Amino acid sequence: MQKEIDDLFGHVYEKSDPMRLTPGEVYIMLEWIDDLKQIIKDIDEAYELRLQK
Template sequence: MQEEIDNLLGRKFERKDYEVEKYPHEAYIRLEWVDNFEQIQSYIDLAYQLR
């Protein structure tokens, strides 16, 4: 999922190796990279459903 978000925003969020192993279920979105809320709305909805 992180790769999908990175591709959507056109930037790669660099995670440390231990973060990938310790938190594989997490994805990060740097809000300053978001031009329009609709870009990430589906990911917010999915996160809400999976909580």
């Protein structure tokens, strides 16, 4: 899921902490977002993945 976000915004998540992202968890800089509509699909997908835990 992180790669999809990286591709969408043209930025690459650089791991800055030792924590590993879990399924449905992504890193998005708020500066990358022009409109919330850009990430609604991803928020819904992350929510669904969280429910599967």
